[in-house]
Amino acid sequence: xxxxxxxxxxxxxxxxxxxxxxxxxxxxxxxxxxxxxxxxxxxxxxxxxxxxxxxxxxxxxxxxxxxxxxxxxxxxxxxxxxxxxxxxxxxxxxxxxxxxxxxxxxxxxxxxxxxxxxxxxxxxxxxxxxxxxxxxxxxxxxxxxxxxxxxxxxxxxxxxxxxxxxxxxxxxxxxxxxxxxxxxxxxxxxxxxxxxxxxxxxxxxxxxxxxxxxxxxxxxxxxxxxxxxxxxxxxxxxxxxxxxxxxxxxxxxxxxxxxxxxxxxxxxxxxxxxxxxxxxxxxxxxxxxxxxxxxxxxxxxxxxxxxxxxxxxxxxxxxxxxxxxxxxxxxxxxxxxxxxxxxxxxxxxxxxxxxxxxxxxxxxxxxxxxxxxxxxxxxxxxxxxxxxxxxxxxxxxxxxxxxxxxxxxxxxxxxxxxxxxxx
Amino acid sequence: xxxxxxxxxxxxxxxxxxxxxxxxxxxxxxxxxxxxxxxxxxxxxxxxxxxxxxxxxxxxxxxxxxxxxxxxxxxxxxxxxxxxxxxxxxxxxxxxxxxxxxxxxxxxxxxxxxxxxxxxxxxxxxxxxxxxxxxxxxxxxxxxxxxxxxxxxxxxxxxxxxxxxxxxxxxxxxxxxxxxxxxxxxxxxxxxxxxxxxxxxxxxxxxxxxxxxxxxxxxxxxxxxxxxxxxxxxxxxxxxxxxxxxxxxxxxxxxxxxxxxxxxxxx
Numbered sequence: 001x002x003x004x005x006x007x008x009x010x011x012x013x014x015x016x017x018x019x020x021x022x023x024x025x026x027x028x029x030x031x032x033x034x035x036x037x038x039x040x041x042x043x044x045x046x047x048x049x050x051x052x053x054x055x056x057x058x059x060x061x062x063x064x065x066x067x068x069x070x071x072x073x074x075x076x077x078x079x080x081x082x083x084x085x086x087x088x089x090x091x092x093x094x095x096x097x098x099x100x101x102x103x104x105x106x107x108x109x110x111x112x113x114x115x116x117x118x119x120x121x122x123x124x125x126x127x128x129x130x131x132x133x134x135x136x137x138x139x140x141x142x143x144x145x146x147x148x149x150x151x152x153x154x155x156x157x158x159x160x161x162x163x164x165x166x167x168x169x170x171x172x173x174x175x176x177x178x179x180x181x182x183x184x185x186x187x188x189x190x191x192x193x194x195x196x197x198x199x200x201x202x203x204x205x206x207x208x209x210x211x212x213x214x215x216x217x218x219x220x221x222x223x224x225x226x227x228x229x230x231x232x233x234x235x236x237x238x239x240x241x242x243x244x245x246x247x248x249x250x251x252x253x254x255x256x257x258x259x260x261x262x263x264x265x266x267x268x269x270x271x272x273x274x275x276x277x278x279x280x281x282x283x284x285x286x287x288x289x290x291x292x293x294x295x296x297x298x299x300x301x302x303x304x305x306x307x308x309x310x311x312x313x314x315x316x317x318x319x320x321x322x323x324x325x326x327x328x329x330x331x332x333x334x335x336x337x338x339x340x341x342x343x344x345x346x347x348x349x350x351x352x353x354x355x356x357x358x359x360x361x362x363x364x365x366x367x368x369x370x371x372x373x374x375x376x377x378x379x380x381x382x383x384x385x386x387x388x389x390x391x392x393x394x395x396x397x398x399x400x401x402x403x404x405x406x407x408x409x410x411x412x413x414x415x416x417x418x419x420x421x422x423x
Numbered sequence: 424x425x426x427x428x429x430x431x432x433x434x435x436x437x438x439x440x441x442x443x444x445x446x447x448x449x450x451x452x453x454x455x456x457x458x459x460x461x462x463x464x465x466x467x468x469x470x471x472x473x474x475x476x477x478x479x480x481x482x483x484x485x486x487x488x489x490x491x492x493x494x495x496x497x498x499x500x501x502x503x504x505x506x507x508x509x510x511x512x513x514x515x516x517x518x519x520x521x522x523x524x525x526x527x528x529x530x531x532x533x534x535x536x537x538x539x540x541x542x543x544x545x546x547x548x549x550x551x552x553x554x555x556x557x558x559x560x561x562x563x564x565x566x567x568x569x570x571x572x573x574x575x576x577x578x579x580x581x582x583x584x585x586x587x588x589x590x591x592x593x594x595x596x597x598x599x600x601x602x603x604x605x606x607x608x609x610x611x612x613x614x615x616x617x618x619x620x621x622x623x624x625x626x627x628x629x630x631x632x633x634x635x636x637x638x639x640x641x642x643x644x645x646x647x648x649x650x651x652x653x654x655x656x657x658x659x660x661x662x663x664x665x666x667x668x669x670x671x672x673x674x675x676x677x678x679x680x681x682x683x684x685x686x687x688x689x690x
Contacts, residue, residue, distance in 0.1 A: 261644055262644050263644050263646075263647050263648070263650065263651060264647070265644070287644045287645060307468075309642070309644065309645040310645070330471075332642065332645060378605070378609075381612075382608055382609060382612045383646070383647055383648065383649055384608050384612075384616045384617060384620060384649045385605055385608045385609075386645060386646040386647075386649060386650070387604075387620055387624070387634060387646065387649060387653065388601050388604060388605060389637065389642070389645070389646075390474065390477070390478060390633060390637060391597075391598075391601045391630070391633060392481075392482055392597045392598055392601075393597070393598045393599075393601035393602050393605070394601070396598060
């Protein structure tokens with residue numbers, strides 16, 4: 001409701017602005033004009049066209065290489081590239097800085113924004129603006145890609161962002177948001193940055209249909225960002241997967257978390273998250289699919305956990321989480337925990353390791369399933385014991401514990417394990 | 424000590440000929456054929472197949488080798504006495520018997536695993552080195568456990584005692600040793616155990632082969648710091664040389680000890 005009214009307010013304010021601009025234009029008896037930039041035109045640099053332009057103008061840039069230091073856009077204009085003109089930062093400068101509302105940047109290739117640790121040089125930086133659109137650009141070998149701070153209601157769509165650093169410390173983030181609200185990040189492809197998408201203090205925003213792969217640290221790094229959602233994204237082969245921390249009310253659904261493999265890589269790392277929903281995601285071949293620490297009241301439903309090292313690592317400080325209707329297939333460990341007590345609910349999941357039977361053929365196994373094996377419990381507490389993995393001894397103690405549970409959390413049990421995979 | 428190579432070769436040839444007709448060797452080959460065929464047809468994922476093959480290799484091969492080896496020497500007592508009445512050195516006979524058993528066992532293991540892999544469409548590609556490693560591990564398990572078996576049956580005249588000891592030593596290598604390790608890890612969990620564990624893994628051929636294979640597959644990432652320390656050691660040339668050396672010592676020492684007893688034994 002609130003969101004609707006805000007959007008309504010946005011729309012109305014946009015219209016009011018439009019009318020005001022129209023009236024001003026009418027009074028000046030001039031119209032919004034299109035300025036062309038290129039080798040064959042009057043304006044050969046973007047800077048010169050910008051200083052000539054007024055609010056509401058469009059600047060059309062034709063193909064070519066533009067290297068003009070830092071371009072500062074302080075007017076509400078549309079900057080549009082024709083057949084991908086290249087704007088270069090010469091490995092020294094920030095390429096473009098937008099400080100005005102209602103700016104559109106479309107169809108450029110941004111190259112070589114230089115590394116600068118004090119100013120966090122980026123290809124495009126938006127600072128304190130509203131209603132801007134960054135669309136269909138290509139970003140190549142920049143320190144930071146798109147950097148937004150203290151901004152609202154911007155959309156970042158269809159951009160391709162690629163970087164090539166090999167060290168985390170010399171690499172910036174692909175799409176970086178700090179203190180923003182009502183943002184839409186859609187259909188972008190981000191590769192090779194430090195964090196693919198970075199959210200800090202962002203509210204009511206949505207991340208959709210993005211591909212974030214081969215980033216050095218996290219595919220998505222998400223902190224203090226309440227009431228956001230991310231859906232239908234692919235997070236693959238990132239150094240440490242996806243981290244979501246210190247946040248309430250997040251929707252995470254229909255994402256793919258794949259091949260985030262390594263000693264400290266997580267498909268999805270959740271720290272201090274509450275009242276959130278994780279559904280319809282696919283987690284495959286991550287060293288740890290979901291790690292939960294200090295998480296409360298999260299509902300995890302209809303996810304597929306396939307061939308991960310650990311499907312769930314549930315720390316003792318997580319309570320009242322519900323795990324239902326998930327598929328756990330072919331994981332080395334389904335669930336591990338570090339406590340003998342359990343305050344979370346597991347019900348109606350499919351476990352490929354389940355060996356029970358179903359006499360009344362209702363699809364629900366007659367024997368409850370305990371997903372925490374003795375060995376996974378021991379190895380969670382004493383990590384070096386993992387060198388015994390795949391030993392005959394481990395199979396024997398797991399079997400013994402399964403028959404007479406003494407050490408593993410007795411309450412962590414699925415009383416209605418499904419016999420068949422849930423579609 | 425000089426061993427007459429001609430006579431040795433003759434004994435080996437006779438033994439291989441004899442054992443090839445053995446029903447149990449046939450079962451052993453068939454087991455590997457069926458197991459690896461089944462694994463390959465039911466799973467298309469190469470690492471999974473390799474892990475299952477590893478489980479079979481590290482449990483079944485030591486068990487079969489040690490039991491087969493013990494029984495073999497007891498059963499061939501008449502033949503040994505007959506041979507000793509000939510002008511043949513005892514050491515030549517001993518090594519002849521040993522190689523005559525080890526070679527067919529290794530061949531049936533290799534045949535059992537290679538044939539299904541060749542005839543299947545499974546893509547081992549990047550895991551080819553793991554497969555080679557699996558073969559080496561299997562060969563070493565055979566060689567080591569037959570030599571332990573020969574030692575046991577040369578020392579003890581009583582069949583039941585010898586067989587019991589064989590089974591017990593298999594049990595200690597594959598189960599009890601790991602239990603002991605777990606207890607040790609539990610008691611000393613506050614200390615950095617990684618290097619000590621590397622040392623302990625060298626004292627058990629089954630554990631050593633298992634750890635080497637696991638480190639080759641990317642399951643090592645689950646082990647975090649421990650895995651990293653292990654990988655750092657076993658991926659260096661020194662680590663590989665030390666582990667191969669340890670496996671060779673595991674083969675040679677029981678074999679020599681067994682030969683000594685065999686040389687002095689009053690049949």
